Amino acid sequence: xxxxxxxxxxxxxxxxxxxxxxxxxxxxxxxxxxxxxxxxxxxxxxxxxxxxxxxxxxxxxxxxxxxxxxxxxxxxxxxxxxxxxxxxxxxxxxxxxxxxxxxxxxxxxxxxxx
Amino acid sequence: xxxxxxxxxxxxxxxxxxxxxxxxxxxxxxxxxxxxxxxxxxxxxxxxxxxxxxxxxxxxxxxxxxxxxxxxxxxxxxxxxxxxxxxxxxxxxxxxxxxxxxxxxxxxxxxxxx
Numbered sequence: 001x002x003x004x005x006x007x008x009x010x011x012x013x014x015x016x017x018x019x020x021x022x023x024x025x026x027x028x029x030x031x032x033x034x035x036x037x038x039x040x041x042x043x044x045x046x047x048x049x050x051x052x053x054x055x056x057x058x059x060x061x062x063x064x065x066x067x068x069x070x071x072x073x074x075x076x077x078x079x080x081x082x083x084x085x086x087x088x089x090x091x092x093x094x095x096x097x098x099x100x101x102x103x104x105x106x107x108x109x110x111x112x113x114x
Numbered sequence: 115x116x117x118x119x120x121x122x123x124x125x126x127x128x129x130x131x132x133x134x135x136x137x138x139x140x141x142x143x144x145x146x147x148x149x150x151x152x153x154x155x156x157x158x159x160x161x162x163x164x165x166x167x168x169x170x171x172x173x174x175x176x177x178x179x180x181x182x183x184x185x186x187x188x189x190x191x192x193x194x195x196x197x198x199x200x201x202x203x204x205x206x207x208x209x210x211x212x213x214x215x216x217x218x219x220x221x222x223x224x225x226x227x228x
Contacts, residue, residue: 004157033215042118042204042218043158056215090157103216105150105157 002027004093004106012112013081021076021109023091031055031096032074033103034066037088049074050096078111086113116141116207120219128227133177133192135222137205140186147188148206148216149179158204164188175199200226 005024013019025032031050035043045058049068063079072093078085088110092103121136139145146165150158162173169181179190188205202223206216 035216035218040123040220042206042220043216045215045217048215058215092158102160102163105159107155107157 004091004104006089006091006106006109008109009107010110010112012114014114015081015083017081017113018077018079019081019111021078021089021091021111023074023076023093023106025072025074025091025093026104029093029095029104030072031094032068032072033092033094034074034076035090035092036060037090037108038084039087043090046076081113083113086111116145116209116217118205118207118217118219120203120205120222122222123220124223124225126225126227127195129197130194133190133195133199133224135190135203135205135224137179137188137190137219138186139188139205139207141207141209143209146208147179147181148208149173149177149188149190150204150206150218152202152204152221154201161190161203195224195226197226197228200224 007022033048034046037043046060047057048055052068065077067075088108090108091106094103117140119138148163149161161177162171164171164181172178177192202221204221205219
C-alpha cells in the first residue's frame, strides 16, 4: 500500500510569483484535502477535492486554487505569492463515504516566500 | 462552527512520568475527535480517534484519551513518557457533514527529559 506523497519537499519563491504543489493520494482513496500549517500553528483547511471537483473550502482567497486528476492525485496552485504564504502545506487523502474515514497525511511541502 | 483549544503550548515531563495533554472542543453537533502527532519535518500521524463509540479510546504507542461530553474535553494521556514521545501533538475536531474536514488546535509541544 503506497502512502501519501508530496512534491517538492522544499520550495523557495519570491513575492508575486506563482507556485504549484503536488500530491499523490494513498492507494484506494478518492478524496484529497489540503491544509496550510504556518509556523507555530495548527493546520488550517484550505479545500477538499472529490471526483475532480472542489468539495468544500476554508477561509482562503481565490488565488489559492486546486485540481484533482482522474487518478485522484491533486495540485495546489497559489498565485501572487505573499510573504504570509510561507508555511508547510499538507495534503491528506481519504475515502469518501466511509463513516468518518481517517485522513492520511503526506510529509508536506515547505514553502518559503522571500 | 467548531473550534479546538489546547491548553499549554509546551508541556515538559521527565522520562517515566505521566503525560497529560489537554484539549477542549466546541461543536454544535456531536463531534468526531482526533489526536495527531507530528515529529520534526514530518507530516501528521493519527494517534487515536473518537467516533461516538466507547468514551475511552486507546491509540498507538500507549496513548489514550477520554471523551467527556459534560466538560467538552478530550484530553490525551500516557502513563509513562518515553524519550521518543517528544513531538508536537494536535487535537482536531470534525463534524459529521460528510466533508470530513478537520479543525485543529494550535498544538502542544511535548518535551521529555531524561
